[in-house]
Amino acid sequence: MSPLDRASGTVQHAAPRPFDRVLVANRGEIAVRVIRTLRRLGIRSIAVYSDADADAPHVRLADEAVRIGPAPATESYLDPERIIAAALESGAEAVHPGYGFLSEHAGFAEACRDAGLVFVGPGIEALEVMGDKIRAKRHVEASGVPTVPGVADAALDDAALLAAGASVGYPLLVKPSAGGGGKGMQVARDADELAAALPAARRIALAAFGDDTLLIERLIERPRHIEVQVLADAHGAVVHLGERECSLQRRHQKVIEESPSPLLDAATRSRIGQAACDAARSVDYLGAGTVEFLVSDAAPDEFFFIEMNTRLQVEHPVTELVTGIDLVEQQLRIAAGEPLAVTQQDVRLQGHAIEARVYAETPHRGFLPSTGEVLAWRAPAGEGVRVDAGIDEGFEITAHYDPMIAKVIAYGSDRAQALGRLDRALADTVVLGVDTNIAFLRRLLADPAVRSGDLDTGLIDRMPEGDLAGWSPSLLDAAARRFVREDVADRLATTAAGPRAWQSATGWRPGSLRPPEVLLAPRDHPHDIRTVVAQPEGAAPADSGDEVVRVGDDGSVWVHRDGESVAFVRIDRRARAEHRRAATERGGLAAEPDLRSPMPGTVTAVFAADGDTVEEGDAIVAIEAMKMEHRVVAAFDGTVRLSVAVGDLVSRDQAVARVEPHPVASEPQSIDGPHEGAVATASHQE
Incomplete structure (x- = not known):
C-alpha cells in the first residue's frame, strides 16, 4: 500500500457493506470523517444538525440530513431522545456516535438498542465501567494494572477531597470522573489552589457531562502521555494497533499527536500493548477503543493506567496512516457482528505519522476560543498529507461547540520527513475570519525538543508566550x-456628481x-x-x-x-487622539476601568458583589464558552460595579464589570487591548 493510500484513508476491501443506512450522531470534522467511510463502503449516510449547522459541510456531504433542534448542544446533539427519533424517522439501522457528545453515554447506547438500533460502540458494561474514571481505576487495579496514586470516591465532597489531598501529596491533578478530553482538569500545587480548583472543576464537569463527581491524583511531573489503540470483536479477538504519543498538550488538551512514539522500544511497545488488550478484555470490550497511560520520561519501561476512552479518538488518523487500517470501517464491521479480519501478527507499523489540531482560538490572548464567519478556507495538499475538516467558506463558528475545526496530518517514511511535510502543510493551510493556532503549531514543531522527540506534557506550558511583534x-x-x-x-x-480634485484624490501637497x-x-x-x-x-x-x-x-x-x-x-486619527487623552487622564496608563468579556459566552459565576472592594488580580466573573471557563479579573485595586449576573449571555468585548480606582490607589499595570484580565482556567473538549 502506498503512502497516498494511507494518507487518503481509502484502502479498499472486498467484503460486503455491513449496513445499508447509518445515522452519524455528531457534527464537524468527525461527522465528515465518518461519512467519507460510509460513502466508500456504499452505505447511505444520514446526518443530524442543529439550527447553527443547517448548512454545515457534514450536512451537505451526507445523503440525508435531519434537524434535531436549536443551537445549544443540550437541546440538540446532547439530547438522546432527539437523536433516536431522527434515526427512526430516517430508517437508519445503526447509529455512529463519533466522539464527544453522546459517544460514551451508556444510557444513549441502551436507548439505541431498546429502539432496535445498532450502537456502533462497546457494550453497556464497558461504557459504564470505563466511562467513569473512578470505577475504571478500581477495576484495573483489581486486575493488577499499575495506576497513579490518588483518591477516587464518588461520595467525597469538596471538604473531604481537600482533607484527602494532604495524604496523597502535592502537586495534585483534579479530574472529573465523567467525560474526557481534559475538560475540567485543574492542577493544584498546595491546599489553597486545591480549594479553588475543586468548585471550578465541578462547574465545568456539570456543564459538560451532567455529572460533577471528581477524583484527585498525584501529578506526575514531566510525564509522557502514551495511548494504545485496540480493536475487539464479538468473537473474543482483541488486537492492538500500536501506540500514539500525545505528550504535546496545553491545559491537558492534546495539540499534536504522532505514531509511533519516539520514546518506546519494541519490548515496551509489546508490553504496553498487551496491557491495553487485557484492560479491554476485562470488560468484554467491543469495537475500537483507546487505553491511555502515563509513562515516565526517566523510566520509559514503567507505565501507569489513566483511563480508557470507549470510542474513536480525535487522533485516530495517525494510527490509520501507519497501519493502513480504516478504524471507522472496523467499527462498523464489528458492530455488524463480523470477526476481525486481522490478527496481532498481521499488524505492522510502517513509517511515521503526525497530526496537528487546528483550533479557532487566539494564542496571543491566552488561547481563548475565537468565533466568527470563515471568510477564507483552503486545505493543504501534497504527498503524504491528509486533512479532516468540518468547515467551509461562509461557515459560522459559534461559541456553542468545541473550537477544533480541522486536523492536518502528515505521513512520511520516517519522523523527520513527516515533521517536514506537516510544517509545509500548515504553512499552506488558510483560515481567515477567525483566529487560529496555525502559526503557533509551526512554532511548536520548530522547537528543538519537539524535533528531537524529547517530549513531555508540560513542554508547551514552558514555551515563551507568543505575541504579534513579529508580523511579516x-x-x-x-x-x-x-x-x-x-x-x-x-x-x-x-465622482458621479462631478469629480473635483480635492475630493477624488488623496495625499495632495503643493507641487506633488x-x-x-x-x-x-x-x-x-x-x-x-x-x-x-x-x-x-x-x-x-x-x-x-x-x-x-x-x-x-x-x-x-x-x-x-x-x-x-x-x-x-x-x-481613525481623531480616535487615536481621544485614546491618548483618556490615557493621560488615567495617568498615562493603558489599563481601562471596564472589564470586558474575552469572547461570547455565558456568565457561570460572579465572585464579588456590586460595590465590593477588590484588589488587582481578584476574579470578578467567570464566563463559559466552547466548553472552557474563563475568569475576568480586576486590573487594579478599586470598587467593583457589576454589569452582569449568572446566566447572562455576553458578547465579545462586552463590559461585564467596572473597577473604579481608589483615589490614592497604586498605579495599575499597563495591559494592552480590550481583553485585559481574561484568564483561561479550563481546557477544550476533545
Missing part, C-alpha cells in the same frame, strides 16, 4: 493596500502627490498602531501572490501568508 511586513503592507483600494473605490463612487498613509493596528491590539505608506492597487485582485486577503463585516482586513494570519483594523 508583507502582512501589514497587504492590509494597507487593501484599505487604500477601498478608499479608491469610495472616491470613484463619489504623496502616497497615502494608513494607520493600522491588529484587531485585538488596537493601540499597537503602525503608520504604513501604501500605493493604491486600483482593481487588483483580493489575493496577490502568496497572500490571501479578505474583508470582514466589521471592516477588518484579514491577511494570510505562509501560515501566518493577522486581522487589521484601520485607526
Whole structure:
C-alpha cells in the first residue's frame, strides 16, 4: 500500500457493506470523517444538525440530513431522545456516535438498542465501567494494572477531597470522573489552589457531562502521555494497533499527536500493548477503543493506567496512516457482528505519522476560543498529507461547540520527513475570519525538543508566550493596500456628481502627490498602531501572490501568508487622539476601568458583589464558552460595579464589570487591548 493510500484513508476491501443506512450522531470534522467511510463502503449516510449547522459541510456531504433542534448542544446533539427519533424517522439501522457528545453515554447506547438500533460502540458494561474514571481505576487495579496514586470516591465532597489531598501529596491533578478530553482538569500545587480548583472543576464537569463527581491524583511531573489503540470483536479477538504519543498538550488538551512514539522500544511497545488488550478484555470490550497511560520520561519501561476512552479518538488518523487500517470501517464491521479480519501478527507499523489540531482560538490572548464567519478556507495538499475538516467558506463558528475545526496530518517514511511535510502543510493551510493556532503549531514543531522527540506534557506550558511583534511586513503592507483600494473605490463612487480634485484624490501637497498613509493596528491590539505608506492597487485582485486577503463585516482586513494570519483594523486619527487623552487622564496608563468579556459566552459565576472592594488580580466573573471557563479579573485595586449576573449571555468585548480606582490607589499595570484580565482556567473538549 502506498503512502497516498494511507494518507487518503481509502484502502479498499472486498467484503460486503455491513449496513445499508447509518445515522452519524455528531457534527464537524468527525461527522465528515465518518461519512467519507460510509460513502466508500456504499452505505447511505444520514446526518443530524442543529439550527447553527443547517448548512454545515457534514450536512451537505451526507445523503440525508435531519434537524434535531436549536443551537445549544443540550437541546440538540446532547439530547438522546432527539437523536433516536431522527434515526427512526430516517430508517437508519445503526447509529455512529463519533466522539464527544453522546459517544460514551451508556444510557444513549441502551436507548439505541431498546429502539432496535445498532450502537456502533462497546457494550453497556464497558461504557459504564470505563466511562467513569473512578470505577475504571478500581477495576484495573483489581486486575493488577499499575495506576497513579490518588483518591477516587464518588461520595467525597469538596471538604473531604481537600482533607484527602494532604495524604496523597502535592502537586495534585483534579479530574472529573465523567467525560474526557481534559475538560475540567485543574492542577493544584498546595491546599489553597486545591480549594479553588475543586468548585471550578465541578462547574465545568456539570456543564459538560451532567455529572460533577471528581477524583484527585498525584501529578506526575514531566510525564509522557502514551495511548494504545485496540480493536475487539464479538468473537473474543482483541488486537492492538500500536501506540500514539500525545505528550504535546496545553491545559491537558492534546495539540499534536504522532505514531509511533519516539520514546518506546519494541519490548515496551509489546508490553504496553498487551496491557491495553487485557484492560479491554476485562470488560468484554467491543469495537475500537483507546487505553491511555502515563509513562515516565526517566523510566520509559514503567507505565501507569489513566483511563480508557470507549470510542474513536480525535487522533485516530495517525494510527490509520501507519497501519493502513480504516478504524471507522472496523467499527462498523464489528458492530455488524463480523470477526476481525486481522490478527496481532498481521499488524505492522510502517513509517511515521503526525497530526496537528487546528483550533479557532487566539494564542496571543491566552488561547481563548475565537468565533466568527470563515471568510477564507483552503486545505493543504501534497504527498503524504491528509486533512479532516468540518468547515467551509461562509461557515459560522459559534461559541456553542468545541473550537477544533480541522486536523492536518502528515505521513512520511520516517519522523523527520513527516515533521517536514506537516510544517509545509500548515504553512499552506488558510483560515481567515477567525483566529487560529496555525502559526503557533509551526512554532511548536520548530522547537528543538519537539524535533528531537524529547517530549513531555508540560513542554508547551514552558514555551515563551507568543505575541504579534513579529508580523511579516508583507502582512501589514497587504492590509494597507487593501484599505487604500477601498478608499479608491469610495472616491470613484463619489465622482458621479462631478469629480473635483480635492475630493477624488488623496495625499495632495503643493507641487506633488504623496502616497497615502494608513494607520493600522491588529484587531485585538488596537493601540499597537503602525503608520504604513501604501500605493493604491486600483482593481487588483483580493489575493496577490502568496497572500490571501479578505474583508470582514466589521471592516477588518484579514491577511494570510505562509501560515501566518493577522486581522487589521484601520485607526481613525481623531480616535487615536481621544485614546491618548483618556490615557493621560488615567495617568498615562493603558489599563481601562471596564472589564470586558474575552469572547461570547455565558456568565457561570460572579465572585464579588456590586460595590465590593477588590484588589488587582481578584476574579470578578467567570464566563463559559466552547466548553472552557474563563475568569475576568480586576486590573487594579478599586470598587467593583457589576454589569452582569449568572446566566447572562455576553458578547465579545462586552463590559461585564467596572473597577473604579481608589483615589490614592497604586498605579495599575499597563495591559494592552480590550481583553485585559481574561484568564483561561479550563481546557477544550476533545
